[in-house]
Amino acid sequence: MTTRQDWHPAAPPLRPPTGDIIHVTTVDELFAAVEDVQPGGTILIADGHYLLPTVFTVSRDDVCVRSASGDRDAVVLDAADSDHGELFGFTECHNVTVADLTIRNVLHNGFKLNANIGRSVRAITIHNCVAHNVWQRGLKGVSGPEADDDSGLPLRPAGGSAPSRPRHFVDDCVVRYCLFHNDRPKRLDDEPYEQENPANFDGNYVAGMDVMSARNWHVHDNVFAGIQGRNGGARGAIFFWQGSENVRIEGNVIVDCDSGMWLGLSWPPEDTRHCVRYTVRDNRIARPGRTGILLSRHKDSLVQGNTVFDPFVGDERRPATDIDDGGVLVATDSPRCRPLRVGDDNDGLRIEDNLLVGDEDIHVGQDAGRIELRRNWWLQTAFPDPFVESDIGDLRLTDVGQALASR
Template identity: 25%
Template structure:
């Protein structure tokens, strides 16, 4: 073999190796249980189109929140703002946005869960609050006073005295709200026995999606739902949320109210993990016309006497639990409720999941009892990651569709083979 032949062979093999490495490096990174290219549900919000005021100090921020003309965006520069009072938004179309898009760069600190200031009071329609952190408010981080089309997006809300987000039942209630792509949490617990992650009264067509919720609980383990829609709310969508060590999970309606406390709505593709003491994690109470489908809940520390993790309660409650994956019973007819149970699996084990101790409830290959065991539901065409259902011959039970990423030739980069 002459020198030129050796060179050609060397460069040819080198080029082939680079092709292989490039092809591997261009593949999307996917955790176990994911496949293909999941839909991205948390893209940055589009740039503002109206007037923009750049904010760099606390006094200007509170002043402009109240006085800025309708449609104005307050673009808040990076920093920690030690708030000297609450923020009050009264003009329609105001946007409060962190300048960088990184919610950790702008921190609004209201002084303390006890003894601090109220957070942001919204008394106008079409208000957006995005790309920032709200912490240490003594009441609510954000309170929507019966206003329509609020957008709460890419927020970090932590350590708030009472409910982190409140929707109050003023006028005809709040319509078409969005809480998405945010992290809401307590470092340990609330300061007292009164809190929720979001408590929404008379709220209609709200969507709560793609959020992380951590330790929404009280010191005495009072039954406070993390996500609560009640007082005549309707058509709520709660999807693709992760709840970790919250005392109680998702509730449509409240046991202290009466019939029609919630109408319609869907709870789908949520993952719920509880290692600290907990109550039920999905409950439909004085609620009718709902669907609770393809949720995954691993519940490891139930309260005394608790043997079920999801429930429908009272005779006016009617809806369907379908293809949920959990390790505790689902009680569909508590106190005379009319909850239909379809294809749920209630004997899940920690070993069925990728990393249960870390709250990662994607399916592992060991979850054979859940994989390809559901029937299609038109209301649930994707999963927790946005992967389409089904990946195999049938949908999987629970929030995750298990499957490896298929080989796609379009993922490859082809490099020229050098033959000199």
């Protein structure tokens, strides 16, 4: 897939920069600018290919980092020669915008929200950016700092054998009009963790975005393409879990990814509500390998108006890693795709007006909890093609498709 198709969501331009402006034309100037920029200021990066020697981290409030031209393909921040596994970090900063640029060739995390440090991060906006060939997470957001035991905040894993602890939320972030794509499935030699621990994930530790403890996030009008593990077990292209609340996921396009969305998991056992008051609406998912949308441990969430197209049947699928209702990876010789998979322990989950085209209908697990299914349409086959151009993942409905979906 090229970086932009005419049917992808089109990003509106940002407003002209305000405040003090620092113009950047070299790598050294870029790293100096992030130290010198003041609140309200903007770093404008000239078109070019910037080989970064290490991670680039923003630690100031109220700043913007963007390309001068507004062309996201013309400014490339490249980690191919970096001494660090991450490319673009956010640490103890609030109200930061990154726009109109590309990051690529990253071992671990492309955009990394270091929310567990100090006063955390808040109100990060990533607008019209590209994350290309990032071999763990295009965007990684970890949980906020530890909170007091009586805080009432959800428990999150503490790491290792330590007991889970309550942690603060990561608030008010926006990811919009971005492209997350990899050129091929992940290999074991793409990054050191998989090389050193091949038995842990077998080359499947990869996702588009993986976010913990989110609150009041909006993820919309993005494209995810080719996010695939070594043998079909990549996490969701969009993956939210660990006590996240009030998240809107709308208008995204997901093509040729092992899983479209993982929203909630069955682990850790004591974290009983991964996803509270979610709205998952009007997303289009083409050719998912294992699942279109996985829903587990939701409370008062709405999944509405999404489309999942899975044209493959039977022996067209290669033996590969599968997932269960809670998102746990399992080996299988008979892989199948669940276009909409309702997992465990839900309470007040509404699923309505979704269109599924393919071999499987909605799957509801035996421990799904309290859910409501209304007006969901399943077409095992669809002829003529109800979509504008399903071969390339364009699942906008034709007039025929509109008629089928409204029957």
